[in-house]
Amino acid sequence: MAVAEAFGDIIKFIKGKGPDGVRIDNKLFQLHYRLTTFIFLDRASPTTLSTLNCWITTTYTLPQLLDKSDQYPHSDIAYHGIGAHSARAEKHYHGYYQWVPFVLFLQGIAFYLPHWLWKLVEGRRLSSLLQEMQLPVMDPEERRTRLANLVQYLAQTLGSYNGYFFRFVLCELLNVANVFFNFFVINCFLGGRFLRYGPRALAFFIGSGGPGASPMTEVFPKLTKCNFQLVGGSGSVESIDSICVMALNILNEKIYLLLWFWLVLLAAASVLAFAWRVVMMSATAMRVPMLQARARLADVHDLEDLVESVRLGDFFLLSLLARNMDLVAFRQLVTDLARAVTHGQGRRVSRVTAPSAGVGDPQTLIKRAVTHRSAALD
Template sequence: MFDVFGSVKGLLKIDQVCIDNNIFRLHYKATVIILVAFSLLVTSRQYIGDPIDCIVDEIPLNVMDTYCWIYSTFTVPDHLTGTTGRDVVQPGVGSHVEGVDEVKYHKYYQWVCFVLFFQAIMFYVPRYLWKSWEAGRLKMLVLDLNFPIVNDECKKERKKILIDYLKENLHKQNFYAYRFFICEALNFINVIVQIYFVDYFLDGEFSTYGSDVLKFTEMEPNERIDPMARVFPKVTKCTFHKYGPSGSVQKFDGLCVLPLNIVNEKIYVFLWFWFIILAILSGFSIAYRILVCLMPRIRLILLRTRSRLSKHNEVEAIANKCYIGDWFIIYQLGKNIDPLIYKEVISDFSKRIEGHDEMV
């Protein structure tokens, strides 16, 4: 099992300098790890076996397997109910009249691993953009002040460099902050688009898939239709067309078992709940960001929370003089600098912007 998931362990690396927030990391770390792991899992025959096994008379099994995998299989929706008649072998499989009874073709299983990997890439795109735009600025400003044990002389010199930068670039940092806000918005837009994309990929079944699974257990056995069997059937049918000696087409009706769908159905139940939760959290994050941009009072409260050891008048002086970009840089520094050193930075910077030159 380690071989399957070992390739995603690099995403678990903890960054020395935090340049985003927890909800942002849910997108490019947790979600990417989940999607890549699922993509690897559905391609691992060691744990699942052959993705399709078909049975039919007069046709070699390996030929039938390959044919049905390429040209898709189908189920009969009229046989999806819990009631099993004499000629019904499995839910979704039974006798049908071609051209009269409705059949539903299933082709998605060829693309599941690719779609999952593509989604992982899309969830990483906002992180890639932000990392490119950020260009290591925060790491440069931290200057190893995230370590509590720093030589006094070295600490004083690095604090001076940091405060000089903040003072010289006062009111010039807005573009930096707005780029991060754009990436946050992209995260929210992406997860919504991914929900609709998967819904399209599964022929409109994904939008209510999770809720249908929850409702399934509350229905009567002879009335309920298993949504997992409808979307990811384990047993399907496949019609093989073969030319006879006279040139006429002979049809062979085969029965196919799809072990892979046992995994697929669980994957997409999990993804339904994960995407919904992620979309809600991202929506709250966008609402929070709008309030932060529009209400200076909230920025003051957040900065006080981040710099708990600092004096209120020093924090208020910084909040009153700084634009949203300056505030964002200072707030992010608070996540990375040792609290005691951060207290000194807040104190010295407040004196600097108020016109005092003395430095600790």
């Protein structure tokens, strides 16, 4: 019971937002560490297993009898891959079922790891910059003051966020590698039969799989054979050839079929998203339309001036700010920032005094900027 409650707490933690409600990534990134981690951890929930000898020893099926399984039950075989055989007959051993919950749990942790690393290196920088402006209700005057402070700070620090951006890209690349790595892990775990598991099962369902047992039955047999020894009444050892009922494989075959299609879709989406990130890094002409989509009714000349003044990391930071601010506030932000960096002191300060990436706390630097601004007015 305590283990089940622990799993429940982990799942709630994964599904929930952070304490400040700030979104520091994108929807696809969330598919990796929220939905995919949830799928693996939920399927890894402990299940009561039989204490029969079949569960504590390796069982086997007979591959040569799978070819005759199209005749079942009108043949001499007991079930798909089960029947009489000689001592030299080829056997396919199954021992994975003992480790399914543990492997699924570790894979769930693996999908959460890139998000944890990004949170670690991000260091709540975006939350500090927003100053709670992501909240839906805020006093208008307080919002204007905080927006002015943010513009002042960004004007001084433009050009220092490339490291911030490339750390995020590295975590995205880790997401892509994670999908392929876990697909390979499952394929090895199931004896090399996971690679084509989805297409074979789909072909069997639509009637083009050919004769014989279904791929689901082949990979996850419901009946297997096992040999164990007993001591007879006379003290002699008796070897018993028995049939084992693998009831849990009825669930395992569907779990791994779901995982096959989900991992393939996630891999395709991740590769396309990473390719789009590469395009965005090289195609600066796309940045003005992207800002227009997030800052509607903003002067296009202001947006063009801003795009000319910012680097790749700066544009990435602006996109994160756009995800956490309402349209009106973000439009005002980019308008004021464009005018600050293209007129007078704003651009000169951003070139001379911009701190290096990762130096200083944003809230502290914002307060310093406001102090200098007040002193200049005095």
